[in-house]
Amino acid sequence: MTATAEPEVGKARLRKEDARLITGQTKWTDNLQLTGMLHMAVLRSPVAHARIRNIDCSRATALPGVAVVLTGEDFAAEQGSLPCAWPITADMKAPPAPSLAVDQVNFAGEAVALVIADSAYHAADALAAIDVDYDELPVVLDLEEALQDTDLVHPDLGTNKCATWIFDSAETGSGTNVEDEIASAEVVLERTFRQQRLIPSFMEPRSVVVDPSADMFTVWSATQIPHILRWMLAAVSGISEHKIRVIAPDVGGGFGGKLQVTPEEMLCLLVARRMGRPVKWTESRTESMLSAHHGRDQLQKITMSARRDGTVTGLKVELLADMGAYLRLVTPGVPILGAFMFNAIYKFAAYRFVCTNVFTNKVPTDAYRGAGRPEATFAIERMMDELAAELGMDPMKIREMNWIKHEEFPFSTVAGLTYDSGNYEAATARAMELFGYEELREEQERRRSSGDPVQLGIGISTYTEMCGLAPSRVLGALRYAAGGWETASIRMLPTGKVEVITGTSPHGQGHETVWSQIVADRLGVPFEDVEVLHGDTASSHKGMDSYGSRSLAVGGTALVHAADKVLAKARRLAAHMMECDEADVEFATGSFSVRGTGTVRTLGDVVLAAHVAHDLPEGMEPGMDADATFDPDNFSFPHGTHLCATEVDTETGMVRISRYVAVDDVGTVVNPLIVDGQVHGGLAQGIAQALYEEAVHDEMGTLTTATFESYLVPSAADLPAFLTDRTATPATSNPLGVKGVGEAGTIASTPAVVNAVLDAVRHMGVRDIEMPLSPERVWTALQGGQS
Amino acid sequence: MHISVNVDGVTYADEVEPRLLLVHYLRERLGKTGTVVGCDTGNCGSCTVHLDGHSVKSCSMFAVQANGHEITTIEGLARDGKLHPVQEAFRNNHALQCGFCTPGMIMQAIDLLADESDPDDETVRKGLEGNLCRCTGYQNIVRAVQDAAQRMKPGAGPKIEQHSDEHVTARQPVGGE
Numbered sequence: 027m028t029a030t031a032e033p034e035v036g037k038a039r040l041r042k043e044d045a046r047l048i049t050g051q052t053k054w055t056d057n058l059q060l061t062g063m064l065h066m067a068v069l070r071s072p073v074a075h076a077r078i079r080n081i082d083c084s085r086a087t088a089l090p091g092v093a094v095v096l097t098g099e100d101f102a103a104e105q106g107s108l109p110c111a112w113p114i115t116a117d118m119k120a121p122p123a124p125s126l127a128v129d130q131v132n133f134a135g136e137a138v139a140l141v142i143a144d145s146a147y148h149a150a151d152a153l154a155a156i157d158v159d160y161d162e163l164p165v166v167l168d169l170e171e172a173l174q175d176t177d178l179v180h181p182d183l184g185t186n187k188c189a190t191w192i193f194d195s196a197e198t199g200s201g202t203n204v205e206d207e208i209a210s211a212e213v214v215l216e217r218t219f220r221q222q223r224l225i226p227s228f229m230e231p232r233s234v235v236v237d238p239s240a241d242m243f244t245v246w247s248a249t250q251i252p253h254i255l256r257w258m259l260a261a262v263s264g265i266s267e268h269k270i271r272v273i274a275p276d277v278g279g280g281f282g283g284k285l286q287v288t289p290e291e292m293l294c295l296l297v298a299r300r301m302g303r304p305v306k307w308t309e310s311r312t313e314s315m316l317s318a319h320h321g322r323d324q325l326q327k328i329t330m331s332a333r334r335d336g337t338v339t340g341l342k343v344e345l346l347a348d349m350g351a352y353l354r355l356v357t358p359g360v361p362i363l364g365a366f367m368f369n370a371i372y373k374f375a376a377y378r379f380v381c382t383n384v385f386t387n388k389v390p391t392d393a394y395r396g397a398g399r400p401e402a403t404f405a406i407e408r409m410m411d412e413l414a415a416e417l418g419m420d421p422m423k424i425r426e427m428n429w430i431k432h433e434e435f436p437f438s439t440v441a442g443l444t445y446d447s448g449n450y451e452a453a454t455a456r457a458m459e460l461f462g463y464e465e466l467r468e469e470q471e472r473r474r475s476s477g478d479p480v481q482l483g484i485g486i487s488t489y490t491e492m493c494g495l496a497p498s499r500v501l502g503a504l505r506y507a508a509g510g511w512e513t514a515s516i517r518m519l520p521t522g523k524v525e526v527i528t529g530t531s532p533h534g535q536g537h538e539t540v541w542s543q544i545v546a547d548r549l550g551v552p553f554e555d556v557e558v559l560h561g562d563t564a565s566s567h568k569g570m571d572s573y574g575s576r577s578l579a580v581g582g583t584a585l586v587h588a589a590d591k592v593l594a595k596a597r598r599l600a601a602h603m604m605e606c607d608e609a610d611v612e613f614a615t616g617s618f619s620v621r622g623t624g625t626v627r628t629l630g631d632v633v634l635a636a637h638v639a640h641d642l643p644e645g646m647e648p649g650m651d652a653d654a655t656f657d658p659d660n661f662s663f664p665h666g667t668h669l670c671a672t673e674v675d676t677e678t679g680m681v682r683i684s685r686y687v688a689v690d691d692v693g694t695v696v697n698p699l700i701v702d703g704q705v706h707g708g709l710a711q712g713i714a715q716a717l718y719e720e721a722v723h724d725e726m727g728t729l730t731t732a733t734f735e736s737y738l739v740p741s742a743a744d745l746p747a748f749l750t751d752r753t754a755t756p757a758t759s760n761p762l763g764v765k766g767v768g769e770a771g772t773i774a775s776t777p778a779v780v781n782a783v784l785d786a787v788r789h790m791g792v793r794d795i796e797m798p799l800s801p802e803r804v805w806t807a808l809q810g811g812q813s
Numbered sequence: 814m815h816i817s818v819n820v821d822g823v824t825y826a827d828e829v830e831p832r833l834l835l836v837h838y839l840r841e842r843l844g845k846t847g848t849v850v851g852c853d854t855g856n857c858g859s860c861t862v863h864l865d866g867h868s869v870k871s872c873s874m875f876a877v878q879a880n881g882h883e884i885t886t887i888e889g890l891a892r893d894g895k896l897h898p899v900q901e902a903f904r905n906n907h908a909l910q911c912g913f914c915t916p917g918m919i920m921q922a923i924d925l926l927a928d929e930s931d932p933d934d935e936t937v938r939k940g941l942e943g944n945l946c947r948c949t950g951y952q953n954i955v956r957a958v959q960d961a962a963q964r965m966k967p968g969a970g971p972k973i974e975q976h977s978d979e980h981v982t983a984r985q986p987v988g989g990e
Binding site: 040533710 | 830832833840841845846847848849850851852853854856857859886887888890891896900903904905907909910911912913914915916919934937938939941942943944945946947948949950951952953954955
């Protein structure tokens, strides 16, 4: 065994994952072909709200290759209701959520019938031969109209209101009364922002294979959450949990969109049980857009109180959040995740947050990259610019006046969280320097005074986010049904190689590489000698999976603790082997030595001795393995300063990002290549919300953006090059000092871009433009029309 | 219908339904699962392969249209155990995360480099417009393509996948093959 002297943490390691991904040797769920495998195709409702009068399957059943056609009635007794794990209030309304509609459909795209056939082509053929009679019902689409309860999505509930969730700093004692602050304020600003509906658009369509053979249901799924999925499949289907094995093989992106227990996973399981044969379902892109959960979709009414010197005194947030037609896994909790982030990096006296969750006849919403926090960050960062404009102040200066100073950490916020660390001054200074803020302001002034048709705008976003989800006791207090811990195991193999088993479930993040770096450092073994196993409940028996920028902060910490347990046992055995006192054993770069002597045993020697177990200390078990589970005490709080310059063509409404600088503080960086990559991808998605993407429904509730032709995921030609840098203020809530980076770019960038566009055209009388800021909307706003 | 197709250097003779898409023929009949399907409208480019050295979207072609032609997939790029320089460049520049779009992106990048041996940033971005990536924000993909361009013979022509590797000098931050 060779020792690694140079620390692995901080090294720009090329990824272990890439060898298979660049050569096409990848294992996607859809690659699986099992003997006797059947193919499932799903008939989806073309209407948004209707009673199902009749389903005639006779023509479809007779078609070549069709094994059976199944409807909701066939599963009525066994399908139960898909789980919602986050009942945010005791009186939350939750409609039953069948995997296959039984007598009513509540959104266009809802599953109505299944064809099971010998090939995917035959299954698709037969879909067209199923005849469904619908009695259409009035559709409920608009959030504010929905609250009138004139027409009901779920008549049995008696209302479209799902729940109302309130945080008030005067009630919790974390601040004063916001109404008092507003009443006595020198300046009060009221704005309404719309967070449009987005589609996560992971590149790998969802796919499920269930094999019922060998007295076990083996479920392969393109999921972010194999462990939660196993638990929920068992809970809903009644199949014993120990008879279900879930495998998430290579998974092609998720962004929260695969943080779900889906109807199709449930149905594949039930069909495999019924047929006694393996079943596969792989969605088309259009199916994905019509049925996989969407994200965002909120109306935000924001009231800010301030003094004329720019000091913010209070913030009142009134949200309407669109649940869609059903509550999926964490649907109602997504806006609540934002509740703690509207105050962002600022200190002010009073805060009140009221969110009303509303049912509509649309695809259910749920987590999408950032989940609640992008919405909050957008609102506060837009408001800071609005306040600056109102008072005629520089928008960066007004932020600086109000933000928490680096010497004030740890800081208890008005929303009741404790930020452990941060340095907003440092990140901002670096960003301003890279951006050339003053020069761009001068250029902006030149273009304004010359009446240049292409105006320049500068947008700022000084964000923070809560990551490392999450302390289990906090989740419990928020009525979330599960914990937020993470687990890791280390198995030392007799040849000295290392198997790491993690409860996290990567789908592009590079855990195999980063986890190897952490273990290589901790155990002093070569990076190449570490194998990371994940995403299979048979090898990794417990875990809380990957979302919420949690994997490194929580799962990485569990890994450190497991490594430390291995070392503790190895140290004891090394002392026994070297016939010395344990206190005299030193460990460095993979070897134990006795202080003051030349006696050395490598970790490999000790591991082998533990494995053969010929001579172990009294009471020591053979083998050298350790498990650790870590439950964080606190969230982690990445932050940063993003600066965006946009050129707005006032004659066409075209927006071009001419410069984008992101300086993020994600604490300690294990692999800078991967961190940069996460930021780049996050920026792309946040910019896409600002400029391009929107899920649009027509007045009948039909999704009119159900392909990549109409739902505008940006291409390389639509995005600028980014300039990224970092400051590093380590988190104090975990031993690695890491904070999480997966969502930062998405959270920060949307308001930076929108602020920049408005900054370019504000002097022309434009105060707001609804997202996405398409050329048409920008142009219309410039004509003085409704954006 | 009977077809004869050369895929990654091997000739296959098969009976196929006229409606069978090329991508499904590659994946399901030949087991070439390195080529994947990401959409059904030809927008995402995940299924990009080369037909006689030029990129095509294999979800938008029938298998019968490949009759008598040569197809190269991501699985046929490496020569004598050595990766294609574009594959190397994607790895060395961290130009992939989940990797689902990567095969198509690499195939399109090779086609682009056959036309433009030293593309600037904008040329790369426009040349890859028909291939969507949701993970990387494209920054490192653009960098990888430009890096590969520097390491490949200029103007290597449409059969660029059959170039020699002797000019390749991998720039590897840490690790590597």
